[in-house]
Amino acid sequence: xxxxxxxxxxxxxxxxxxxxxxxxxxxxxxxxxxxxxxxxxxxxxxxxxxxxxxxxxxxxxxxxxxxxxxxxxxxxxxxxxxxxxxxxxxxxxxxxxxxxxxxxxxxxxxxxxxxxxxxxxxxxxxxxxxxxxxxxxxxxxxxxxxxxxxxxxxxxxxxxxxxxxxxxxxxxxxxxxxxxxxxxxxxxxxxxxxxxxxxxxxxxxxxxxxxxxxxxxxxxxxxxxxxxxxxxxxxxxxxxxxxxxxxxxxxxxxxxxxxxxxxxxxxxxxxxxxxxxxxxxxxxxxxxxxxxxxxxxxxxxxxxxxxxxxxxxxx
Amino acid sequence: xxxxxxxxxxxxxxxxxxxxxxxxxxxxxxxxxxxxxxxxxxxxxxxxxxxxxxxxxxxxxxxxxxxxxxxxxxxxxxxxxxxxxxxxxxxxxxxxxxxxxxxxxxxxxxxxxxxxxxxxxxxxxxxxxxxxxxxxxxxxxxxxxxxxxxxxxxxxxxxxxxxxxxxxxxxxxxxxxxxxxxxxxxxxxxxxxxxxxxxxxxxxxxxxxxxxxxxxxxxxxxxxxxxxxxxxxxxxxxxxxxxxxxxxxxxxxxxxxxxxxxxxxxxxxxxxxxxxxxxxxxxxxxxxxxxxxxxxxxxxxxxxxxxxxxxxxxxxxxxxxxxxxxxxxxxxxxxxxxxxxxxxxxxxxxxxxxxxxxxxxxxxxxxxxxxxxxxxxxxxxxxxxxxxxxxxxxxxxxxxxxxxxxxxxxxxxxxxxxxxxxxxxxxxxxxxxxxxxxxxxxxxxxxxxxxxxxxxxxxxxxxxxxxxxxxxxxxxxxxxxxxxxxxxxxxxxxxxxxxxxxxxxxxxxxxxxxxxxxxxxxxxxxxxxxxxxxxxxxxxxxxxxxxxxxxxxxxxxxxxxxxxxxxxxxxxxxxxxxxxxxxxxxxxxxxxxxxxxxxxxxxxxxxxxxxxxxxxxxxxxxxxxxxxxxxxxxxxxxxxxxxxxxxxxxxx
Numbered sequence: 001x002x003x004x005x006x007x008x009x010x011x012x013x014x015x016x017x018x019x020x021x022x023x024x025x026x027x028x029x030x031x032x033x034x035x036x037x038x039x040x041x042x043x044x045x046x047x048x049x050x051x052x053x054x055x056x057x058x059x060x061x062x063x064x065x066x067x068x069x070x071x072x073x074x075x076x077x078x079x080x081x082x083x084x085x086x087x088x089x090x091x092x093x094x095x096x097x098x099x100x101x102x103x104x105x106x107x108x109x110x111x112x113x114x115x116x117x118x119x120x121x122x123x124x125x126x127x128x129x130x131x132x133x134x135x136x137x138x139x140x141x142x143x144x145x146x147x148x149x150x151x152x153x154x155x156x157x158x159x160x161x162x163x164x165x166x167x168x169x170x171x172x173x174x175x176x177x178x179x180x181x182x183x184x185x186x187x188x189x190x191x192x193x194x195x196x197x198x199x200x201x202x203x204x205x206x207x208x209x210x211x212x213x214x215x216x217x218x219x220x221x222x223x224x225x226x227x228x229x230x231x232x233x234x235x236x237x238x239x240x241x242x243x244x245x246x247x248x249x250x251x252x253x254x255x256x257x258x259x260x261x262x263x264x265x266x267x268x269x270x271x272x273x274x275x276x277x278x279x280x281x282x283x284x285x286x287x288x289x290x291x292x293x294x295x296x297x298x299x300x301x302x303x304x305x306x307x308x309x310x311x312x313x314x315x
Numbered sequence: 316x317x318x319x320x321x322x323x324x325x326x327x328x329x330x331x332x333x334x335x336x337x338x339x340x341x342x343x344x345x346x347x348x349x350x351x352x353x354x355x356x357x358x359x360x361x362x363x364x365x366x367x368x369x370x371x372x373x374x375x376x377x378x379x380x381x382x383x384x385x386x387x388x389x390x391x392x393x394x395x396x397x398x399x400x401x402x403x404x405x406x407x408x409x410x411x412x413x414x415x416x417x418x419x420x421x422x423x424x425x426x427x428x429x430x431x432x433x434x435x436x437x438x439x440x441x442x443x444x445x446x447x448x449x450x451x452x453x454x455x456x457x458x459x460x461x462x463x464x465x466x467x468x469x470x471x472x473x474x475x476x477x478x479x480x481x482x483x484x485x486x487x488x489x490x491x492x493x494x495x496x497x498x499x500x501x502x503x504x505x506x507x508x509x510x511x512x513x514x515x516x517x518x519x520x521x522x523x524x525x526x527x528x529x530x531x532x533x534x535x536x537x538x539x540x541x542x543x544x545x546x547x548x549x550x551x552x553x554x555x556x557x558x559x560x561x562x563x564x565x566x567x568x569x570x571x572x573x574x575x576x577x578x579x580x581x582x583x584x585x586x587x588x589x590x591x592x593x594x595x596x597x598x599x600x601x602x603x604x605x606x607x608x609x610x611x612x613x614x615x616x617x618x619x620x621x622x623x624x625x626x627x628x629x630x631x632x633x634x635x636x637x638x639x640x641x642x643x644x645x646x647x648x649x650x651x652x653x654x655x656x657x658x659x660x661x662x663x664x665x666x667x668x669x670x671x672x673x674x675x676x677x678x679x680x681x682x683x684x685x686x687x688x689x690x691x692x693x694x695x696x697x698x699x700x701x702x703x704x705x706x707x708x709x710x711x712x713x714x715x716x717x718x719x720x721x722x723x724x725x726x727x728x729x730x731x732x733x734x735x736x737x738x739x740x741x742x743x744x745x746x747x748x749x750x751x752x753x754x755x756x757x758x759x760x761x762x763x764x765x766x767x768x769x770x771x772x773x774x775x776x777x778x779x780x781x782x783x784x785x786x787x788x789x790x791x792x793x794x795x796x797x798x799x800x801x802x803x804x805x806x807x808x809x810x811x812x813x814x815x816x817x818x819x820x821x822x823x824x825x826x827x828x829x830x831x832x833x834x835x836x837x838x839x840x841x842x843x844x845x846x847x848x849x850x851x852x853x854x855x856x857x858x859x860x861x862x863x864x865x866x867x868x869x870x871x872x873x874x875x876x877x878x879x880x881x882x883x884x885x886x887x888x889x890x891x892x893x894x895x896x897x898x899x900x901x902x903x904x905x906x907x908x909x910x911x912x913x914x915x916x917x918x919x920x921x922x923x924x925x926x927x928x929x930x931x932x933x934x935x936x937x938x939x940x941x942x943x944x945x946x947x948x949x950x951x952x953x954x955x956x957x958x959x960x961x962x963x964x965x966x967x
Contacts, residue, residue, distance in 0.1 A: 082646075
C-alpha cells in the first residue's frame with residue numbers, strides 16, 4: 001500500500017518553539033516524501049545538532065541524529081556504502097556553514113547524490129541566540145550583547161563554487177514552493193543544497209516573517225532558467241546564478257539557482273573503478289562463507305603475489 | 316659433503332661466517348634508499364634468511380638523512396633490532412659520520428670515495444646537535460673531521476674493511492655502456508650500495524638477479540641497467556675484498572617468505588577480514604595502509620568480483636571517522652586509519668559510535684607527540700589517550716599487536732569484536748611496526764573466522780535498535796528494510812531522545828555492561844601471553860612493538876645467567892585483570908619491570924589503576940627510535956643493579 005502523508009510522521013512530540021520556521025520545513029518534507037512515495041525503509045534523514053538536529057525523530061524514515069557539524073560526513077558514509085538509500089541531510093546554518101563548512105565544500109567537490117537542507121535562521125537557537133555565519137555584519141538580533149562584527153557567508157555562492165549540481169533557496173512560509181524545491185532536490189542525481197530561510201521567533205527579531213514577506217521573490221517568475229543542458233553552458237549559467245545570489249537584501253531571490261545533471265556523481269566515478277559497486281555495494285557484499293572469509297588462501301596468495309618470495313630452487 | 320660442512324663450521328667458529336648480521340644502509344631521503352632495502356630484503360628472503368628492518372627518516376621529502384637498520388638471520392625470523400652492526404652501506408658522507416660509532420670492530424664500511432674530503436661540519440643536512448657531538452668525538456680521536464681521516468682511523472684502529480668506491484665515476488663508466496643519460500645515472504647509487512652489501516654478505520648472484528627482476532617487474536630496460544651495474548660492482552667487490560662477515564647458509568626451511576611492512580600486513584588483514592569501507596586523511600605513518608587497500612580495492616576471482624572496497628580520502632579526520640560510522644550503520648565492515656593528531660580530531664565522533672553501539676575499527680599508528688611531535692618517529696605514548704579519549708563513559712575495545720603476524724590476525728579480530736559487542740575497536744599500533752619490513756612465513760588462514768554478531772540484514776517495519784532484552788541488541792542496519800533511529804543524545808530503545816532518569820540508568824548500564832561481557836568472553840590467549848618460566852628472577856611487562864625486543868632480551872639475558880620472563884599484553888581494554896594478576900602474583904613484586912616507548916610508563920599507571928598492582932620499575936624510551944634488544948639487556952642489568960627507572964636513548 002502506498003504510504004500516505006500520515007505514514008511519514010512519528011508520534012514523537014515536536015518540541016520547537018511555537019511559530020518556529022522549522023515547522024514549515026518539516027511540513028514541506030512530509031509532503032515531499034509522500035508525493036515522491038519514498039520508501040521509509042530506504043530513506044535516511046541525517047542531521048547535526050541544534051533545533052534542526054531533532055528532525056529525524058519526527059519523521060518515520062530511518063533517522064541518524066549525528067554530532068555538530070558532521071551530518072554530511074555521516075551521510076556520505078551511509079550513501080557510499082549503500083547507494084540504494086535516499087539520503088537527506090538537515091542542518092542548521094551554524095552546523096553546515098560554521099563548524100561543518102569544510103564538509104559542505106567537500107560534498108560539492110564529490111557531487112555525491114545527497115540532498116542537504118540548510119535551516120537558515122541566522123542565529124544559534126538552542127544556545128540562546130548567538131550570531132550564525134549567515135548573520136550580516138553590524139546587525140544585532142535581540143540576544144546579542146553587541147552588534148555582529150563578522151561578515152556573513154552567502155550559502156548559494158558557496159555551494160555553487162564548491163561544485164553542488166543543484167542549488168536552490170526556499171522560504172519556510174511558502175510551503176508549496178519549498179515542497180517542490182525539496183522534491184526537485186531529492187530527485188536530482190548529485191549533491192543538492194537548499195538554503196531555507198526561516199524566522200527564529202525567539203531569538204531573531206530582525207529576520208522575521210514580515211521581513212521576508214516584503215523581500216522574497218521567485219526567480220522563476222522573472223524568467224530564470226537554471227538548467228544546464230550541456231556542459232558548455234556551465235560557466236555561463238553559474239556566473240548568472242552567482243550574480244542573482246549576490247542581490248542586495250532589499251530583494252531576496254528564492255527558487256532553483258542552478259541545476260546540472262551533466263556532471264558525473266561520485267557513485268559513477270567509483271563504479272568506473274569498481275564495476276559491481278552499484279549492483280553489489282559494500283553494505284550488502286558477502287564477506288564470509290559459513291564463518292570463513294571469502295578470501296581463501298588461494299585468492300590471498302594470488303592477489304598479494306608481489307609480496308611473496310619463493311626460496312631459491314637449488315637450496 | 317662432510318668436508319664442506321666441517322669447513323663451514325670452522326668458518327662460523329672463526330667468526331667469518333655469521334649466523335646473523337645487522338647492518339645500516341643510509342643516505343639522503345629521496346635517493347633510492349628504500350629500493351636498496353627492498354632489493355636486499357628480497358634477495359635475503361630468496362635465500363631463506365629471516366629479515367627484519369626498520370626505516371628511520373625525517374619529516375622531509377628530499378635531502379635529510381634516512382637509514383635502514385636491518386637484521387638478517389640464518390636461524391630464525393628475527394624479532395628485534397640490535398647494535399652494534401657489522402656493516403654500514405653509505406650513500407653519502409653523512410651516513411658514515413652518523414653511524415660509525417655503531418659499527419663493530421672488524422666490520423665493513425662501503426662508502427663513496429669521491430666525498431672523502433667532506434668535513435663533518437660542512438654538511439648542511441646534519442642537525443647541529445649531532446654535528447657538535449661528533450666534533451667532540453672526532454676531536455678526542457685526534458681526527459680532523461674529514462671523512463677520509465675517519466675511515467683511515469677505522470681501518471687502522473678498528474680493523475674495519477673500508478670499501479671506498481667512487482660512485483660517480485663508476486656510474487659514468489657503466490652508464491656509457493648502456494647509453495644511460497647522465498641525469499638519470501645518479502639514481503643508481505642505491506644499486507651500487509646494494510651490490511656492494513650483497514657481495515660482502517656473500518649473497519648469490521642468482522638471488523640478486525631474482526631481486527632485481529621482482530622489484531622492477533615488467534620494466535625491462537631498468538632491469539637490464541640494474542643487472543649490469545649491480546653485477547659489475549658485485550664482481551668488483553668480490554675480486555677486491557675478503558669479507559670479514561659472510562652470512563652462513565640459512566637453516567630455515569620455509570618454501571616461501573612474505574615481505575611486508577606493518578602497514579601492508581594490517582591492510583591485508585583488513586581485506587581478509589571483510590573490510591568494505593575505508594576512509595582516511597593523509598598522515599604519517601598511517602597513510603600507506605590506505606594506499607595498499609586502494610591498490611587492492613577490486614578483488615576478482617574466476618572472472619567475477621568478489622570484493623569491491625570503497626576507499627575514500629576525506630577532507631579531514633573528522634569526516635574520515637564520521638563517514639566510517641555512516642558506512643558501518645549500513646552493515647558494511649568499515650574502518651579508518653590514522654595517527655595521533657588525526658585521532659585527536661576523531662574523538663567526538665568516537666563517542667557517538669560508543670553511544671550508538673556502532674562497530675567501527677580505528678587503526679591507530681602512534682607516533683611521537685605531543686602536537687606535531689616527531690611525525691616520522693615511533694612512540695607508545697597514546698595508550699592512556701586511546702583508552703580514555705572522548706567525553707563521557709562508553710565501552711571500547713583496545714587491541715595492540717606485538718609483531719606483524721599478530722597485527723594481521725588482530726586486524727581481522729578487530730572487526731569480529733566490534734560487531735560482536737557493537738562498540739568501537741581501536742587497533743593500537745605504532746610507527747615502528749608500520750615501517751618495519753619483515754621477511755616472514757605467510758600467515759595461515761586456517762583458523763580465521765568472520766563473526767558478525769547480531770547483524771540483521773533483512774527486516775521490516777519500525778524496530779528497536781537499542782532493545783534492552785540482552786546486553787547486545789539485535790543490529791538492524793540501514794537498508795535492511797527496518798526503520799530505525801540513532802542519536803548521540805541519551806535515547807530509548809527506539810533511538811529517540813529520552814532523558815528520563817530510569818531510562819538513562821538502564822541504557823547507560825546496558826552499554827557499560829557489554830564491557831563486562833567482552834571481559835568474560837574474549838579467550839585468554841587473545842588477551843595476554845607469557846613467555847619464559849615461572850622461576851624467572853625478572854619479569855618484563857610490555858605491549859605492542861616492545862614484544863620483539865623483550866623476547867630477544869630474555870634469551871640474551873639467559874645466556875648471561877639471568878632468568879627473565881616476558882608478559883605481553885595484547886588486549887588493553889577490557890583489561891585482562893585476572894590473567895594479569897595470575898602471572899604477576901607468581902613473581903616478587905620488586906622483580907617486575909614495565910618496558911615502554913613513553914615517558915610516564917603508562918602501562919604501569921594503567922595496571923595500578925585497574926588492578927591495584929604497583930609496578931615500580933620501568934625501562935622507557937622516548938627518543939622516537941625503537942628499543943633495541945641489546946640496550947634492553949643492559950637496561951635490565953641496570954635495574955638488577957638497583958636503578959628504579961632506566962631511560963634508553965640508543966640510536967641516531
